[in-house]
Every structure is written in structure tokens, then in C-alpha cells.
Amino acid sequence: MFKEALEQHYGFLFEPTLMEEILRFGSLKKVAAGQQLIEIGELITHMPLLLSGAIKIMREDDHGDELLLYFIEKGDTCAMSFSCCMGGTKSDIRAVAETDAEIIMVPVAQMESWMGKYKTWQRFVLDSYQARMKELLHTVDTLAFLRMDDRLLKHLQDKAKVIGDDHIHATHQEIAYDLHTSRVVISRLLKKLENEGKISMHRNDITVIDL
Amino acid sequence: MFKEALEQHYGFLFEPTLMEEILRFGSLKKVAAGQQLIEIGELITHMPLLLSGAIKIMREDDHGDELLLYFIEKGDTCAMSFSCCMGGTKSDIRAVAETDAEIIMVPVAQMESWMGKYKTWQRFVLDSYQARMKELLHTVDTLAFLRMDDRLLKHLQDKAKVIGDDHIHATHQEIAYDLHTSRVVISRLLKKLENEGKISMHRNDITVIDL
DNA sequence: TACCTTTAGTAACAGATGTTACAAAGCATA
DNA sequence: TATGCTTTGTAACATCTGTTACTAAAGGTA
Numbered sequence: 230m231f232k233e234a235l236e237q238h239y240g241f242l243f244e245p246t247l248m249e250e251i252l253r254f255g256s257l258k259k260v261a262a263g264q265q266l267i268e269i270g271e272l273i274t275h276m277p278l279l280l281s282g283a284i285k286i287m288r289e290d291d292h293g294d295e296l297l298l299y300f301i302e303k304g305d306t307c308a309m310s311f312s313c314c315m316g317g318t319k320s321d322i323r324a325v326a327e328t329d330a331e332i333i334m335v336p337v338a339q340m341e342s343w344m345g346k347y348k349t350w351q352r353f354v355l356d357s358y359q360a361r362m363k364e365l366l367h368t369v370d371t372l373a374f375l376r377m378d379d380r381l382l383k384h385l386q387d388k389a390k391v392i393g394d395d396h397i398h399a400t401h402q403e404i405a406y407d408l409h410t411s412r413v414v415i416s417r418l419l420k421k422l423e424n425e426g427k428i429s430m431h432r433n434d435i436t437v438i439d440l
Numbered sequence: 441m442f443k444e445a446l447e448q449h450y451g452f453l454f455e456p457t458l459m460e461e462i463l464r465f466g467s468l469k470k471v472a473a474g475q476q477l478i479e480i481g482e483l484i485t486h487m488p489l490l491l492s493g494a495i496k497i498m499r500e501d502d503h504g505d506e507l508l509l510y511f512i513e514k515g516d517t518c519a520m521s522f523s524c525c526m527g528g529t530k531s532d533i534r535a536v537a538e539t540d541a542e543i544i545m546v547p548v549a550q551m552e553s554w555m556g557k558y559k560t561w562q563r564f565v566l567d568s569y570q571a572r573m574k575e576l577l578h579t580v581d582t583l584a585f586l587r588m589d590d591r592l593l594k595h596l597q598d599k600a601k602v603i604g605d606d607h608i609h610a611t612h613q614e615i616a617y618d619l620h621t622s623r624v625v626i627s628r629l630l631k632k633l634e635n636e637g638k639i640s641m642h643r644n645d646i647t648v649i650d651l
Numbered sequence: 652t653a654c655c656t657t658t659a660g661t662a663a664c665a666g667a668t669g670t671t672a673c674a675a676a677g678c679a680t681a
Numbered sequence: 682t683a684t685g686c687t688t689t690g691t692a693a694c695a696t697c698t699g700t701t702a703c704t705a706a707a708g709g710t711a
Binding site: 288290292294296298318321322344345348351354355358359361362363365366368369370372373374409 | 499501503505507509529532533555556559562565566569570572573574576577579580581583584585620
């Protein structure tokens with residue numbers, strides 16, 4: 230039963246009849262950190278409502294090169310799904326659980342009918358689109374206007390924030406994948422950040438001091 | 441009177457009653473190439489429906505550095521406005537007419553009421569959000585995965601496409617602003633593209649051969 | 652034509668990032 | 682402890698991009 234969690238996170242948003250429908254058609258999904266939720270090119274059949282945890286959204290090019298786009302946070306404005314869950318389209322992104330997470334999966338069919346029936350749902354979907362758009366704009370800013378050292382620090386700060394812990398458990402290689410660069414570059418810049426007193430490092434562990 | 445142009449571009453999309461409302465509340469705006477339509481931070485009061493021409497959407501950082509995000513094309517899937525025209529928010533982007541353009545300006549107030557009344561309008565807004573999202577993803581891909589020479593060629597191809605002419609009238613400096621780099625870099629890379637036979641150049645004029 | 656402004660070409664250099672190769676340190680386990 | 686795998690540190694170098702400075706060409710105008 231996930232009634233309580235749903236109430237807690239979305240009760241103030243949706244009217245009672247809509248909450249009932251979500252309870253009836255939605256299913257609770259628990260995922261462990263690292264688990265993949267959706268792959269690029271996959272058909273999107275459900276829209277996720279995040280109850281707890283955090284999801285990272287990745288993009289990939291033809292060569293298999295990856296890039297982290299943004300995190301969807303637990304307790305976010307009210308985390309919408311992904312960029313593109315309307316109308317039987319395929320996913321443009323990969324979604325991976327950054328932490329353990331609880332998600333309500335709503336079938337897309339219901340979603341479309343709710344758009345007509347419930348004003349609050351309509352508002353929710355539009356707001357979510359808007360929020361995702363803003364995230365993407367930030368991603369663009371980061372790529373266009375920042376150098377790698379600032380991107381790295383920002384990434385560590387973001388990551389510390391979404392996992393709610395200033396200790397980040399990750400290898401340099403994993404960070405390099407997220408930022409689409411090489412391990413050596415990350416090691417070099419991490420050392421620089423450490424010398425500047427912004428982080429401290431141990432094997433598999435980075436502590437963000439400058440939050 | 442812009443009834444005919446409206447019919448031609450949006451008639452197949454919207455039901456007759458909605459078309460009437462658009463005619464009643466919307467106003468036609470003609471803008472010349474280069475004219476600014478909206479500035480970052482400005483309150484958005486109207487949603488634009490593009491009838492002809494092309495609009496370029498720019499982003500800017502704190503230091504005044506610019507970046508072209510994407511073009512909104514004449515005859516596009518049915519060009520939606522900007523990223524963020526819902527609910528009295530301020531603009532995250534700058535919009536500048538890339539060519540002469542004709543636009544119907546619809547007050548935001550109407551838009552919100554139409555969301556409830558007209559299924560076709562609802563669909564239109566959602567599809568537009570989705571299309572803008574895809575454009576932004578392409579922008580991210582370009583920034584993250586391509587080097588400047590490929591970005592430049594892509595930019596020239598895109599630009600040739602939206603103006604409907606393989607002759608591009610622009611200085612190297614103007615191109616540098618769009619791609620957020622320096623004039624010297626653009627000159628260097630243009631010369632390289634010319635040597636590779638992909639473009640030809642004259643003062644204030646670049647012809648894209650490899651379309 | 653002479654002059655001026657705008658635009659473009661080029662060299663020389665600096666800095667950021669990416670690559671390769673190898674060594675060293677940390678950790679797990681036989 | 683000895684061994685092997687993973688992770689990190691570092692050097693040396695290549696390449697890409699950005700910067701400065703100067704020259705040259707194109708076009709407009711007196």
C-alpha cells in the first residue's frame with residue numbers, strides 16, 4: 230500500500246477523485262540505486278511519479294558517448310517524469326536510479342484521459358514540462374559557458390544535494406562518464422579542487438566541502 | 441486581415457470555433473529581420489503563432505555571453521512560442537527575427553482558458569513543448585559531442601535551411617556570437633571548410649555547398 | 652582618386668582539454 | 682603475507698580553442 234506516501238507527496242496537488250484514480254491505476258515500483266528505469270529508444274508506456282529517491286537522466290550520442298543531463302529529485306517541485314512521455318513516443322533519454330527510489334507508475338493511457346478531466350493534472354503536466362525545460366537550459370548554460378573545473382565542482386555539489394550527503398561514493402571514471410570527459414582529466418581537476426580546499430578525497434569517496 | 445494566412449497554416453489543426461477565437465483575440469504582428477521580439481527577464485504577455493519567416497532563440501549568461509539555442513521555423517510543425525509562456529513567468533530567452541516574419545500574438549489569458557475548452561489547443565501546446573524539448577536536446581548534443589568545426593558547419597546548414605537560401609549574409613563576427621566563440625576562430629574554421637569544398641566565401645556572404 | 656571604415660586573413664602564442672603510458676597505492680582474497 | 686585487481690597519480694605530449702596583434706582586402710564616400 231502506497232496510499233500514505235502518495236498523500237504526503239501529491240495530496241496537496243491533486244483533487245481527491247484524481248488521487249483515487251492514481252491509486253487504482255498506478256503501481257508502486259521500488260528500484261535500487263544503479264538500476265536502469267528506461268533506455269533510449271524504448272517505448273514509453275508509463276509515466277513515473279517520484280515518491281522518494283533521485284533519478285539521473287542521461288543522453289547518449291551515436292558513438293555511445295554519454296552525458297548527464299540532470300537529476301530528478303525526491304521532493305522536487307513535484308517531479309514529473311521525463312521529457313517525452315506523451316503519445317506513444319520513444320524515449321530520447323536514459324533514466325537510471327541515482328539512489329534507491331520509490332516510484333508510482335501511471336499508464337500513459339490514463340494520463341491522456343486525465344488531461345481532459347482534471348485541471349490539477351493538466352497544470353501538473355504543464356508545470357513539469359516547464360521545470361524540465363529549465364533544467365535543460367541550465368544544462369546548456371553549463372556546457373556552453375563553463376569550463377571543466379567549474380562543471381566538475383557543480384556536478385559534485387548537485388550530486389551531494391540529491392543524495393543528501395556530502396560524501397560522494399564514486400570513482401573518477403564514473404564521474405568522467407557523467408561529464409563526458411576522460412578519467413585523467415577528472416583526476417587532475419579533482420586534485421586541483423582538493424588543493425583549493427573545496428573537496429577532500431579518499432579512494433571511492435569525495436567529500437564536498439564547498440557546498 | 442490575416443484570416444487567410446491563419447487558415448492556411450493552422451486551419452487543419454484547430455476547430456472552427458477556436459479559429460474564430462484566435463481571429464478575435466489575436467493580433468497580427470509584422471517584424472523585420474533583426475528585430476527583437478522578446479528579451480531575457482521580460483514578462484511574457486502573449487504567445488506567438490508563427491505564420492511566416494523564422495525566429496532565432498538565444499540564451500545569455502551573467503557576463504553577457506550569448507549562445508544560439510535553435511531556430512523556430514516558418515511552416516514548422518506549427519511553431520509554438522518560447523519555452524515558457526505559461527502563467528505570468530519571465531522569459532528565459534531572447535527571441536530575434538532571423539528573417540522578416542508574420543506572427544499572431546495571442547494574449548496569455550486567452551491561452552489558459554483555451555487549454556480547458558479546446559482539445560486541439562491542448563494537443564497543440566503539448567506537442568509544441570515536446571518539439572521545443574527535442575530542439576533543446578539537439579542543442580545539448582551539439583555542445584557536448586561536437587567540436588567547433590562541426591558545430592559551425594551544422595550552424596550554416598541550419599541557417600541556410602531556415603532562410604531558404606544557400607547564400608548566407610553574415611559576418612564572421614555575427615556567426616561567432618551565435619556559437620559563443622571568437623571571430624578569429626570562425627575565420628580559421630571557415631577557411632578550413634572552404635578548403636574542404638564544403639562552402640565558398642565572399643565578403644559578407646557564405647555559400648553552403650554541402651547542404 | 653584618396654581616405655576611412657568594416658571585414659577578413661594570418662601568425663604566434665597561451666591555456667584548456669584529451670590521450671597514452673606507466674607507476675603507485677588501496678583493497679580483497681587466496 | 683603474497684598475489685592480483687581496481688583505483689588513483691603523474692608525466693609527456695597532441696590537439697583544440699581562445700587571444701593578441703598586425704596586415705590586407707573590400708567597400709563606401711568625400
